[in-house]
Amino acid sequence: xxxxxxxxxxxxxxxxxxxxxxxxxxxxxxxxxxxxxxxxxxxxxxxxxxxxxxxxxxxxxxxxxxxxxxxxxxxxxxxxxxxxxxxxxxxxxxxxxxxxxxxxxxxxxxxxxxxxxxxxxxxxxxxxxxxxxxxxxxxxxxxxxxxxxxxxxxxxxxxxxxxxxxxxxxxxxxxxxxxxxxxxxxxxxxxxxxxxxxxxxxxxxxxxxxxxxxxxxxxxxxxxxxxxxxxxxxxxxxxxxxxxxxxxxxxxxxxxxxxxxxxxxxxxxxxxxxxxxxxxxxxxxxx
Ligand code: R1P
Ligand code: URA
Numbered sequence: 001x002x003x004x005x006x007x008x009x010x011x012x013x014x015x016x017x018x019x020x021x022x023x024x025x026x027x028x029x030x031x032x033x034x035x036x037x038x039x040x041x042x043x044x045x046x047x048x049x050x051x052x053x054x055x056x057x058x059x060x061x062x063x064x065x066x067x068x069x070x071x072x073x074x075x076x077x078x079x080x081x082x083x084x085x086x087x088x089x090x091x092x093x094x095x096x097x098x099x100x101x102x103x104x105x106x107x108x109x110x111x112x113x114x115x116x117x118x119x120x121x122x123x124x125x126x127x128x129x130x131x132x133x134x135x136x137x138x139x140x141x142x143x144x145x146x147x148x149x150x151x152x153x154x155x156x157x158x159x160x161x162x163x164x165x166x167x168x169x170x171x172x173x174x175x176x177x178x179x180x181x182x183x184x185x186x187x188x189x190x191x192x193x194x195x196x197x198x199x200x201x202x203x204x205x206x207x208x209x210x211x212x213x214x215x216x217x218x219x220x221x222x223x224x225x226x227x228x229x230x231x232x233x234x235x236x237x238x239x240x241x242x243x244x245x246x247x248x249x250x251x252x253x254x255x256x257x258x259x260x261x262x263x264x265x266x267x268x269x270x271x272x273x274x275x276x277x278x279x280x281x282x283x284x285x286x287x
Contacts, residue, residue, distance in 0.1 A: 205219075
């Protein structure tokens with residue numbers, strides 16, 4: 001007998017929508033494009049043939065419609081893996097939990113989820129303006145201290161190498177993205193990379209404004225790691241959380257990065273909207 005999930009553990013709003021995302025199951029497409037910035041949702045859905053649903057609550061904005069006849073949802077998450085934990089759990093509940101009986105459905109549904117986000121390059125040869133698909137992602141945050149997950153030998157080795165290199169008191173978690181999505185979305189105009197997901201934009205990515213980062217050479221230390229040919233290429237703040245939650249919940253997830261800054265050459269793109277727009281078209285055409 002599957003257990004009934006109590007109201008305190010999975011909160012449903014009075015109208016039957018899920019607590020933070022404010023969505024009912026019928027509002028969600030099985031292919032989902034995710035973005036950090038709520039304003040980026042409309043920048044993607046403007047290309048839809050038509051929009052059937054628009055819902056917003058907190059940083060979670062959803063537009064569902066069709067692009068060239070294919071049903072898609074575009075959703076914003078805000079910044080950070082703590083948001084991704086909420087986002088992925090509720091997204092999964094929309095398809096894998098019967099919200100009326102509060103029981104796990106006997107048949108699992110796997111969603112396709114593609115992140116379209118901005119990112120900073122830690123490699124001279126990956127310039128601002130490039131598009132990077134994340135093969136592996138390493139989370140420097142502590143989200144996975146609170147979940148039990150299975151790691152491959154390679155994922156464990158990468159996590160260990162990062163822990164050793166940064167001298168952290170916990171092992172960063174590493175997961176691989178979806179191979180089928182990578183095959184479709186990592187095309188000639190996309191660089192295959194591996195992403196460091198950080199619990200902040202400034203100190204945790206080695207940026208010094210008024211405060212000195214505790215690991216000032218974090219870029220050099222991360223860039224020097226090589227585990228069976230896996231080298232880290234870029235910084236952002238969500239990908240490892242997506243890959244961890246996606247793997248544990250059984251969804252296909254891929255993160256695509258529009259590189260807006262190069263941390264080695266210290267360049268920033270003249271027009272961030274241009275590279276993001278290129279990534280949006282790339283994603284809509286290939287998802
Ligand atoms: C920081 O500026 C934000 O940009 C990146 C980081 O992951 C972080 O969320 O992604 P988005 O452009 O999707 O927000
Ligand atoms: N997002 C990040 O998290 N870091 C960058 O350098 C650029 C975008």
